[in-house]
Amino acid sequence: xxxxxxxxxxxxxxxxxxxxxxxxxxxxxxxxxxxxxxxxxxxxxxxxxxxxxxxxxxxxxxxxxxxxxxxxxxxxxxxxxxxxxxxxxxxxxxxxxxxxxxxxxxxxxxxxxxxxxxxxxxxxxxxxxxxxxxxxxxxxxxxxxxxxxxxxxxxxxxxxxxxxxxxxxxxxxxxxxxxxxxxxxx
Numbered sequence: 001x002x003x004x005x006x007x008x009x010x011x012x013x014x015x016x017x018x019x020x021x022x023x024x025x026x027x028x029x030x031x032x033x034x035x036x037x038x039x040x041x042x043x044x045x046x047x048x049x050x051x052x053x054x055x056x057x058x059x060x061x062x063x064x065x066x067x068x069x070x071x072x073x074x075x076x077x078x079x080x081x082x083x084x085x086x087x088x089x090x091x092x093x094x095x096x097x098x099x100x101x102x103x104x105x106x107x108x109x110x111x112x113x114x115x116x117x118x119x120x121x122x123x124x125x126x127x128x129x130x131x132x133x134x135x136x137x138x139x140x141x142x143x144x145x146x147x148x149x150x151x152x153x154x155x156x157x158x159x160x161x162x163x164x165x166x167x168x169x170x171x172x173x174x175x176x177x178x179x180x181x182x183x184x185x186x
Contacts, residue, residue: 011072016068023053063084063086066080078100095132099113106140118148131173134169150172
């Protein structure tokens with residue numbers, strides 16, 4: 001049986017690609033999008049110029065893996081999908097994903113990108129567990145993660161400050177056997 005590596009990075013509508021220098025303009029534009037910024041898990045948010053966003057360096061590969069999400073049909077840069085927080089002895093990592101282009105939100109691109117990213121973590125990196133953190137108020141993302149098979153593992157009460165208030169942060173994870181069961185049974 002021949003190995004088809006195209007399946008590793010490409011879905012029906014979105015694909016994982018390497019970051020490109022020209023993507024910095026979009027990243028800077030998204031940093032000015034208040035709706036997008038308030039959903040990101042950062043200490044604080046603020047608009048950034050294009051030069052702020054740098055391509056990952058080779059020595060950073062053991063710390064995090066950065067993919068950019070592009071449409072299959074037009075190669076349009078629409079978001080990011082990252083793996084980080086690697087614990088190689090425990091075979092675990094964290095993920096972060098976001099659709100920056102407003103016209104592509106809520107249309108399944110993020111869900112497909114999530115599937116590609118999680119599949120990459122398990123199939124290519126041999127992870128045993130993939131985790132994530134999400135704001136409790138981000139109900140759309142919580143629904144996507146739950147439907148995908150992520151399990152609630154914890155709640156950090158008032159773990160982040162946004163817009164003058166504290167919000168809970170939800171920790172979620174999926175184990176390789178859970179992902180394999182999901183992959184086999186749809």
